[in-house]
Amino acid sequence: MGLTVVLVGVTLGGYAYYRYLDSGIDRQPFNVGASRPPETGALNVLLVGSDSRAGDNKKYGPKSQHLGERTDTIMLLHISPNRDNATMISFPRDSMVPIPECTGRNGQVVPAGLRQINSAFNDGGIECTAKTLESLTNIKINHFVKVDFTGFKGIVDALGGIEICLPKPVNDPKAKLVLSAGKHVVKGEQALGYVRTRYALGDGSDLGRIQRQQVFLTQVMKKVTDGGLLTNPGKLNAFLHAATQSVTVDEGLTLERMLEIANSVRGMTAKELKGITVPVEPYPPDKNRVQFAQPAARDFFENVRNDVEVTKSPTPGKSTAPAVKREQVRLQVLNASGEEGRAVQVADALAAQGFVVTQVGNAAPADVTTIRYAKKDAKDGPAYGDAVAARLSKEKRTPIEGKVKALVSQPYTLKSPPAQMPKGPIIQLVIGKDWPGVRVLSAIPDSLKDKVVDTSTNPCL
Missing domain, CATH: 3.40.630.190 (LCP protein)
Known part of the structure; x- marks a missing residue:
């Protein structure tokens, strides 16, 4: 190795x-x-x-x-x-x-x-x-x-x-x-x-x-x-x-x-x-x-x-759980990698882990995968974005303020929708050409x- x-x-x-x-x-x-x-x-x-x-x-x-x-x-x-x-x-x-x-x-x-x-x-x-x-x-x-x-x-x-x-x-x-x-x-x-x-x-x-x-x-x-x-x-x-x-x-x-x-x-x-x-x-x-x-x-x-x-199991007395749970995160997944169908594939993988995916679509081509939140969500957006970043492979990515415009988008249907939709900010995952993959649970x-x-x-x- x-x-x-x-x-x-x-x-x-x-x-x-x-x-x-x-x-x-x-x-x-x-x-x-x-x-x-x-x-x-x-x-x-x-x-x-x-x-x-x-x-x-x-x-x-x-x-x-x-x-x-x-x-x-x-x-x-x-x-x-x-x-x-x-x-x-x-x-x-x-x-x-x-x-x-x-x-x-x-x-x-x-x-x-x-x-x-x-x-x-x-x-x-x-x-x-x-x-x-x-x-x-x-x-x-x-x-x-x-x-x-x-x-x-x-x-x-x-x-x-x-x-x-x-x-x-x-x-x-x-x-x-x-x-x-x-x-x-x-x-x-x-x-x-x-x-x-x-x-x-x-x-x-x-x-x-x-x-x-x-x-x-x-x-x-x-x-x-x-x-x-x-x-x-x-x-x-x-x-x-x-x-x-x-x-x-x-x-x-x-x-x-x-x-x-x-x-x-x-x-x-x-x-x-x-x-x-x-x-x-x-x-x-x-x-x-x-x-x-x-x-x-x-x-x-x-x-x-x-x-x-x-x-590892958590150290007694110390919580290693993220500040924001996956079930609290509403997520828009946009494909900017140029590979057809990737937005749905990634949405399926993240939805299976508990994220509340709301939309999938395409964005202008991008080399780098980014996690974004709206400027109005500057207070809570980073914490919600970190919950998404923790589930991506390779090096952890820092959420970025400011969203990109979707070229096309459509609603995503959850197989197991939550009884009540979360109220936090909607996080945007833009899949670039360097897409690292989703960590398995x-x-x-x-x-x-x-x-x-x-x-x-x-x-x-």
């Missing part, structure tokens, strides 16, 4: 440099099978952290050097079709799940069965892991990225380190982490130790470690997108080299594909990246294992397939909303 965002900042004039970077990326075939979930327009990337002890990773367990590799970290990065938000979905390594029949690393068939989820990678590699996740979620995985211990350190070092916060002193010989309580900027071994430590922090569970990993990755994303990386040639070059040399990806994740992704997500910032763990519960036969909690997990996967937002179960991790999450876990 960080690599593709950064690539868009490098000019196409550096074609030879592109190719040089591309030559350093290790790629592998990725054949999950013929029976796959359908495409939805979303981008889903399987991220795995390998515990391989091969090569430079030998020092993390020389006795395990020839015992294969497992996935201590399994995440699915889901980027919405509008490319306006990204969700990191973590799958606890201790989850007991039905693993489908796979082809093993030795070419032999590994029979289907109920096993720990990280065994899929050890038995059948990345393709078996992807096949397992697709069977569990019915979400199609488009690409994969694998990073090992050494690669992880290289990327963090290239970023100049990441700030963490420890609620207490930590001395964990297994994770090679010794640090005092409080904030630290960690690199190399310390960064790796922080994301690996399990028993020295929290309740000692894998779930606690996952949450810390998600917080860490939101900080990585913040540094990549907001930390001035694109404006510092030296740091940019170091990051690109470290990223390309530290990962293994599928053959379909070509340089051209990365650039395509980079351009599609260029308006996204760290604020749009959220982490959440699949809901789990204790596994009755073994207290050291977990299983997916139903129906919460099934409902969650359905929400992701339908591309709803993952939103959140339908994440209430039981999960307090488990969302984003840039506002307290890092002292």
